[in-house]
Amino acid sequence: MTKIKTSNPPLLGTYLLKRIYGDELYEEISGDFIEVFRERQKKYGNFSASLRYILDALLSIRNIDLKSQNSTRTNNNTAMITNYIKMALRVLQKHPTNSLINILGLAVGMGICLMIYQYIYFESSFDNFHSDVENTYRITKNYSRNGEDEGTGVYSSYGLGISVKQDVPEVKEYVRIHPQYGGAVLTNPEHNQPYKEDDMLFVDPAFLRVFDFRLVSGSTESALGSNQNIVITEQMAIKHFGDNDPMGKTLRVDGGWAAGNFTVTGVLERLPGNSHLQFDFLMPINILLQEHSQYKDTDGWGWNNFVTYVTLDKSADLGIVASKFDTVIYTYDVDLAESSTTVNIAFQPVTDIHLKSDFSGDPSTNNGSIRDVRIFSIIAIIILIIAWVNYINLSTARAMYRAKEVGVRKSIGAFRGQLVSQFMVESCLVNFLAAGLAVGIAYLLMPILNDIIGKQLEMSLLKDVTFWAVFLAVTITGSLLSGLYPAFILSAFKPASMLGSVKKVAKGGINLRRGLIVFQFLTSILLISGTYLVYNQISYMKSQELGIDMEKILVLNGPEVNVNRETAAEKMKTFKNEVAAHHSILTVTGSGAIPGKGYNWRTGMWKFGQSEDDSQSGNIVFADHNFINTYDFEFLAGRSFTEMASEENGFVINEKSLSVFGLGTPEEAIQQKLVVGGWDTVRVIGVIKDFHWNSLKDEHSPYLFSHSTSTDFLSFKVDLSNIPETIAHIENTYNEVFPNNPFNYFFLDDEFNNQYQADLQFGNLFTSFSILAIFISCLGLFGLVAFSANSRIKEIGIRKALGAEVSNLMFLLSKEYLILLLIANVLAIPVIAFWSRSWLDDYAYKINLGIEFFVLPGLILVVISLITVSYKTYVAAKSNPVIALKVE
Known part of the structure; x- marks a missing residue:
């Protein structure tokens, strides 16, 4: 058969069509004319097809009015x-x-x-409700020593705020914040009902001017003007005063950094949920600085445990202001100027604090x-x-x-x-x-x-x-x-x-549809693998041996006793003896901190005989002689504390401290000395195996236990056979020895696992959104399968008439989707590997990515897809072939 050579439509016909229809309409109808021309070429040849094309163009003169109609079509929109x-x-x-x-x-x-x-x-949206928020910053300090970066922190000395306000003209206002560590007991003397309160802050008077927390009662200017003033939130007003107006009333504070009677001079509206600062009570910072010996006897630069905020002039250049702050620090902080440590100030916008605060020891509680x-x-x-x-x-x-x-x-x-x-x-x-x-x-x-x-x-x-x-x-x-x-x-x-x-x-439409289905399968596999990864990592962290026995530990917030030290110690000894006499109490111990609840003091220290340039940070926990035994730490060398007063200079250290401070082997470390904080020398009496004091997101760090009578927390190792009886015994004894002190307890393992709450929330959200995404994908898959089955109903009828089995027909209708699912599984492997490793980089202790992380998500999706596909394919395969063959 001779192949006809094709050519383009004649130019005369094209010219006529453009003149008749106009450029816009020609673009719309030209495809139809050209299609007919091609069909005629194949059937009659080029010459006949060209003549007919010109004739069709001439006959189109009857549609000349469409050109003018097109110009007025917009009137009928x-x-x-x-x-x-x-x-x-x-x-x-x-x-x-x-x-x-x-x-x-x-x-x-x-x-x-x-x-x-x-x-x-x-x-x-966090913190964007403050009026001058665009010019308000939290001060951060980056530390380096001998050219090596040692991280960034948010704590500064209390002298910094005053000094930069005096020496740096761009500073309009400053605010210092210091938490009430360990909280305190607050009592309304009229009702004499004590409550243990933890969310208390010492702040400068400018706090209520810099941060727009709305006062329901009281004045922004005077609410924190006196050392004996206290500002409370609406919730605390109801809790402590009921329906009575709290303004001018007294709250007694027992324990903590400040004790005495305070007058309520302000009531705050409920704090916005989108504030990085969450608190119940505000107290003047001057009472802390003027009455606490730790601060009043220093020059303001020795204690770096204050968070400082500044409001700068809107025209200020942050780089220039930061260099001025650096100058202020080295001018007044003599010890820093003489050390090998370098500090550089930076300014963190307040609106960045909630989402971008990965600093060590950040005090914000809801980041x-x-x-x-x-x-x-x-x-x-x-x-x-x-x-x-x-x-x-x-x-x-x-x-x-x-x-x-x-x-x-x-x-x-x-x-x-x-x-x-x-x-x-x-x-x-x-x-x-x-x-x-x-x-x-x-x-x-x-x-x-x-x-x-x-x-x-x-x-x-x-x-x-x-x-x-x-x-x-x-x-x-x-x-x-x-x-x-x-x-x-x-x-x-x-x-x-x-x-x-x-x-x-068009075949292109089918290929696009297949590509989109692969995309849906791919994203579904990634979401399933992400859910599987998150929960495996959380389960791994919660199931690991911590090096600490927490299963039988019940913890009680220690009492606030406003008596002299000797009387307090005697009362605590009485309480411990009476509690321990019960058959369900195995041991009792007091400490300043517990696992998962931070430490008492973080400071620089170095091996005795070395220079301060070799200083490294260590975490100190105050604990009595029963603490090591109660928590069942494993000794590598040395011994625990005794009740002797001389043990106050003896430290028990963990394994990590050996390498950080260069103390050699556990045996070699015994009786070696450390210089703590630059002024105190202590000796090592015991070395214990490394333990996880915090969650497994963090690496091991140096922990040192100092002998102390601190009772911020009381830990009880108990027999779990009769928990209600044990708790009742502890509570009765506590109320007898420490009347008017609230009884608050918890089990340590539950409290410790709260550190994973944010990870669990992330995992639950991820899972919920993944399930819904997969539901949407399956919904679309069901629709496509239904269409595919309906469009092939006649084929199915013919195959059934010829003896095809239902299983064969189901496979016929499903195999295309299974092939696409296999392609998606292959494409998902490198993505899963990359994303999983990136996400796990934030964890010091993490799972290994086994083959199941790449296979199991795909298998789960296969099952889900088969369930989605099977119903419709089964119905189609079971349909009556007689009816199917009648379908046109």
Whole structure:
């Protein structure tokens, strides 16, 4: 057979068509003319096809008025859009299952994104309610020694604030904050009901001017003006004074850094949840500086345990101001100037504190994580894309069903632009219906989110005009992204090919659909693997041996006794003896700190005989002679404390201290000396095996135990056979020996595991969003399988008539998706490896990535996918072949 050489349509015909229809309409109808020309070329040859093409162009003169009509089409936009909406609603009603899957998938996806956005909105809004927040900073100090970076901290000396206010003109205001370590007992003398309170801060009078915490009662200027003033929150006012007005009333403070009677001079409105500063009581910092010997007998530069904030002039150059601060420090801090340590000041914006504070020992109690915010942002985007992908897949998959509709419309004069507009209106309608439903879904699911994160969030972003602008833009963008490709695919069908008995759909659309399915499978596998990784890491940390026996430890907050030291010691000895007499109490010990609750003192120290340049930081815990035995530490050398007073200069150290301070082997370290804080010399009497004092997110660090009668915490090793009886015995004895002291206890293992609360919240959120994302993917997969089964119903009937088994037919309908799932599994392996290692880098002690981390997520998704696919494929495979063969 001779192959006919093809050529382009004759220029005369093209010229006539352009003159008749105009450039815009020509672009829309030219494809149909060219398609007919190509068909004639194959059938009649080039010459005959060219003549007929010119003839068709001449006959088009009857449509010359369409050119002028096109110029006035914009006048009928409203009627056209109304018609498009009616037709779109009819399409939705005609295919209810497909419409439900599209709308529900998009609604759930958008609803989840709204929840995540509300969470991110809250996390990103911390401290932005302060009036001068853009010029307010927390001072940070970066330490280096001999050119080696030693980290960044947020603590500074109390002399820094005063000095920079005097010497640096750019400083408008300063505020120093010091926590009430260990809390105190507060009592309203009128009721004589004591409460142990922990959230207490000593602050400068400028605190209420720099930070806009609203006073319900009292004056910003005078509330903290006197040493005996105290400011409380509304919740504490109700707790201590009931319905009575607390202003001018007295609160007695026992224990802690300051004791005595204080007058309530201010009541604060409930603190905003998006503040990095959370407290119940404010006390003047001057009472701490003037009455506590640790501070009043020093020059203001020896104790670096204050957090300092400054408000700078809005025109200040931070680099220049930082260098001025450095000059101030080296001018007044003589010891620092003479040491080999270098300190550089930096300014952390207050709005960055919540999410960007990974400093050692940061005192903020409710810090978040910028890493978590970024991860959830990515998840939100992925979920939204999955929802849009479902729409694109289902729309392009159903293209054949609408092919004849397109062919009929084009044959009676519909332009491609009109068809695109029609399909885009359908996309917009689906997206906007889903958007409205998404708001309701977000409202319904918000309480679940609150339970997971332990906060009471509301859909406050709905009150933000900016949010609605963004939400509208995202919805419109989603309508365009999810509707544009199907619209162009459908509108591109040629009438001649669509009105016949055989219809062809572009292979590119099928390949795109397969690629999008792979994307959905890939993201689902990654989310499953992320969930599996998070929970395995948390389980690993919680199950590891800590080197400390915490299973039978009950801890009691120590009493606040306002008597002399000897009397207090005698009362404590009486309490311990009476408690220990009970058969359920194995041992009793007192300490200044417990595992998971920090330390008593962190300071520089070095081996005796070396210079201060060799100083390294160590954590000191004050504990009595029973502490080591109660917590069952393992000795490598030496011994524990005795009750002798001489043990006050004897330290028990952990294994890590040996290498940090150069003390050699455990045996060699015994009786060696350390210089602590630059002025005290102690000797090593025992070395214990390394233990995990804090969570396994942290590496081992030097811990040193100093013999002390401190009783901030009382630890009891108990027999667990009758817990209620044991607790009742301890409480009765406590109330007899220490009347008017609140009885607060907890089990140490539960309290220790609270350190993993943030990780658990992250894991729960990650899991919840992953499940919903997989649900959306499965919803789309179900729709595609349903379409595939319906489009092959005649093939299934023929195969069944020829004897095909149901299992064979199910495999036939499912194998394409299984192949795509296999491809997604292969693509997921390097992504899982990279992401897992990156996430685990934040943990000092972490799991190993075994083969199960790469295989198990894929197997889980295979099971989920098979469950999703099986129902529809089974129904199709079991259908009556007689009915199937009648389908046209």
